[in-house]
Amino acid sequence: MPAAPSASxxxxxxxxxxxxxxSVSRLTNTVESAGGSITAxxxxxxxxxxxxxxxxxxxxxxxxxxxxxxxxxxxxGVTLGKVxxxxxxxxxxxxxxxxxxxxxxxxxxxxxxxxxxxxxxxxAIAENPDDARRLTIKRNTVxxxxxxxxxxxxxxxxxxxxLPVMEGKAALFKRFAGIDAxxxxxxxxxxxxxxxAVQVMAPGFAGINLEDISAPRCFEIERRLRETLxxxxxxxxxxxxxxxxxxxxTNALRVVGKKIQDVRIVMSGAGAAGTAILKLLLxxxxxxxxxxxxxxxxxxxxEDLGTDLRWIAEHTNEQGLTxxxxxxxxxxxxxxxxxxPNVLDxxxxxxxxxxxxxxxxxxxDPEVDPAAxxxxxxxxxxxxxxxxxxxxxVLVFPGVxxxxxxxxxxxxSDDMLLAAARALASVVSxxxxxxxxxxxxxxxxxxxxxxxxxxxxxxxxxRQNPAG
Numbered sequence: 336m337p338a339a340p341s342a343s344x345x346x347x348x349x350x351x352x353x354x355x356x357x358s359v360s361r362l363t364n365t366v367e368s369a370g371g372s373i374t375a376x377x378x379x380x381x382x383x384x385x386x387x388x389x390x391x392x393x394x395x396x397x398x399x400x401x402x403x404x405x406x407x408x409x410x411x412g413v414t415l416g417k418v419x420x421x422x423x424x425x426x427x428x429x430x431x432x433x434x435x436x437x438x439x440x441x442x443x444x445x446x447x448x449x450x451x452x453x454x455x456x457x458x459a460i461a462e463n464p465d466d467a468r469r470l471t472i473k474r475n476t477v478x479x480x481x482x483x484x485x486x487x488x489x490x491x492x493x494x495x496x497x498l499p500v501m502e503g504k505a506a507l508f509k510r511f512a513g514i515d516a517x518x519x520x521x522x523x524x525x526x527x528x529x530x531x532a533v534q535v536m537a538p539g540f541a542g543i544n545l546e547d548i549s550a551p552r553c554f555e556i557e558r559r560l561r562e563t564l565x566x567x568x569x570x571x572x573x574x575x576x577x578x579x580x581x582x583x584x585t586n587a588l589r590v591v592g593k594k595i596q597d598v599r600i601v602m603s604g605a606g607a608a609g610t611a612i613l614k615l616l617l618x619x620x621x622x623x624x625x626x627x628x629x630x631x632x633x634x635x636x637x638e639d640l641g642t643d644l645r646w647i648a649e650h651t652n653e654q655g656l657t658x659x660x661x662x663x664x665x666x667x668x669x670x671x672x673x674x675x676p677n678v679l680d681x682x683x684x685x686x687x688x689x690x691x692x693x694x695x696x697x698x699x700d701p702e703v704d705p706a707a708x709x710x711x712x713x714x715x716x717x718x719x720x721x722x723x724x725x726x727x728x729v730l731v732f733p734g735v736x737x738x739x740x741x742x743x744x745x746x747x748s749d750d751m752l753l754a755a756a757r758a759l760a761s762v763v764s765x766x767x768x769x770x771x772x773x774x775x776x777x778x779x780x781x782x783x784x785x786x787x788x789x790x791x792x793x794x795x796x797x798r799q800n801p802a803g
Contacts, residue, residue: 339721340372340393342421346400347391348407349379349416354386358412365410366392371403391421430502431509431518468541468743477516477542477736479504480533482524485549485572485607488698494520497547504546504571504732511783512733514740516544526552530559537564541740544732545570550607551643567739567747573611575728578735578752579774580612580671580694581619582759583726586773587714589765591690593668599623599688601667603660603702604674605633605647612671615756617650618749624651625667627660628674668692676700681707696726714770723771730774731755734783738790742798751793758789 352358359376366373372393380387394400400420408415439445446452460466468474483497501518508516517540521532533543543566545557553570560568569575588595600621602609605628613626626633626647633640634657635648656663664670664683669692672678676697684693684703690713695701698718705722708715716724735755739747762775762785775782 338395340370340395341721342374342393344394344396344400345374345391345421346394346404346418347375347389347421348404348418349387349389350407351385351387351414351416353412354382354384356412358410359388361410362390362407362413365406366390366403369403369406370395370399426499426502430499431505467538471539472515473539473541475513475515475740476540477508477514477544477740478519478533478536478540479508479516479544479546480519480521480529481546482521482529482548484524484547484552486547491524491549494522501546504544507729508733508736510733511729511777512737512787514733514736524552526556526559529556530563533560534563537566540566541743542566542736543568544736545572547572548607550610551641553607554610554643561746565745567736567744569732569735569739569747570607570611571728571732573607574615574747574752575732575735576608576673576696576726577611577615578731578756578759579726579728580696581615581753581756582730583694583716583724583774584616584669584671584692585619585756585760586763586768587669587692587716589768590770590773591692591713593690596620596622598668599666600625600669600671601660601664602626603670603672603678604628605644606673608673608696610643610647612673613647613651615749615752618753619756623653625654625656625663626651627663631659632656632663670694670702672696672702674702676702677704679703681710684708684711687712694726714773716773724773726774727777729777730759730782731786734758734786735790737783737787739794741787742791742794744794748793748797750797751790754789754793755786758786761785 363373373390374393375391377389378386379389392403394403404418407413437448439448456470460470479501481497481501483494484491486492486497486500498518498520501520505516505518508514521529523529543560548556557568557570600623602613602624605626613624616624630639633644633647634652634655640648660678661683665686666688668688671694673696677700679702692714693708693712694716695703695705695708696718701717705715705717716726718726762779762781763772
């Protein structure tokens with residue numbers, strides 16, 4: 336289906352038009368006829384003969400925005416001035432900044448914030464290193480670390496090009512959880528160098544959020560950091576996605592009246608996100624899971640199994656299915672896709688079990704057209720914002736880290752991930768849950784606090800009963 340105009344591709348154009356006559360209505364008709372949407376029209380200067388207006392227009396792509404500008408240029412009586420891309424304007428100079436929590440107004444302030452007074456605090460921490468959590472930014476600070484190797488759906492674009500995403504992540508940490516996060520973009524894709532870089536910077540942080548690091552290196556990097564650091568390490572592309580998927584599936588199963596231990600789940604994608612989703616689903620009680628990758632169903636008889644695929648083969652597909660993804664989804668209750676666009680069509684969804692659930696999460700184009708899936712499935716979720724039930728990591732990573740930081744956790748466990756998923760699912764009440772509302776909005780006021788409280792309680796419970 337054609338993409339809808341989006342703020343992501345919106346522009347603001349400065350125009351001069353005659354003060355009277357049909358120029359403004361021509362402008363509106365031209366934009367709408369070309370598939371755009373005028374979202375704001377502001378008069379910035381007025382005279383007897385001419386008006387100066389700033390018109391904001393949502394487009395579907397960069398090329399579409401260019402075509403809209405050319406169409407406006409051809410309108411009789413309209414003079415086109417400066418055209419600004421609103422997304423690029425928002426990124427000018429970066430999206431985050433550092434601010435002092437205390438004003439530095441005089442010598443007294445300076446002597447306490449910095450030398451000589453700060454020396455006393457340094458010596459206190461040297462004597463008791465745990466005081467760093469109480470007396471420095473360490474108590475509320477997370478490092479967002481990437482090597483730029485798997486950024487969004489853009490691929491290996493490098494650390495500089497990854498920086499806008501890491502800045503955005505830091506801004507979301509602050510907006511939704513009050514956490515101060517710092518973007519760290521490393522100019523290396525060597526696992527040894529990444530591990531060492533994070534190890535030597537770790538003393539200044541309460542947690543590490545790994546981001547956009549490609550598989551399979553991300554598994555090794557996370558594992559080694561978890562083994563050596565005394566702060567929690569969380570690869571959001573893996574575990575954030577897994578938490579939201581489990582929460583959404585929990586509520587989708589409520590809608591259709593099925594239980595996770597009974598349903599047959601077919602997954603497409605065995606990379607970082609797919610593997611983490613699988614492991615969390617298994618921890619939550621899923622008993623019948625089949626995973627497919629680009630070469631088809633993963634099973635123990637395949638000769639191309641590396642370490643990670645071998646683990647998947649040994650923990651799934653108890654029936655020993657072989658063949659293609661399309662063959663595997665026949666009769667399945669649940670499909671979870673974190674792979675590639677258009678690997679299924681409506682006929683594949685029709686072949687699933689009654690009251691099926693489809694999570695097609697590839698972005699921007701999902702594994703199956705959501706409109707086609709909705710003709711046959713009871714519940715459909717995507718990673719997109721223009722359909723109901725968006726699976727979005729923003730729902731969990733702020734709250735997860737808020738809980739970890741507040742509890743001064745030194746690690747993160749599956750029990751904490753499960754607690755976060757259950758808490759997120761619980762935000763949707765029995766009165767609210769329905770096929771188009773299985774997951775709350777990222778702007779729901781209770782999401783971060785509910786997730787944080789659940790994670791904090793899980794940390795404390797594990798600390799009191801370390802043997803589980």
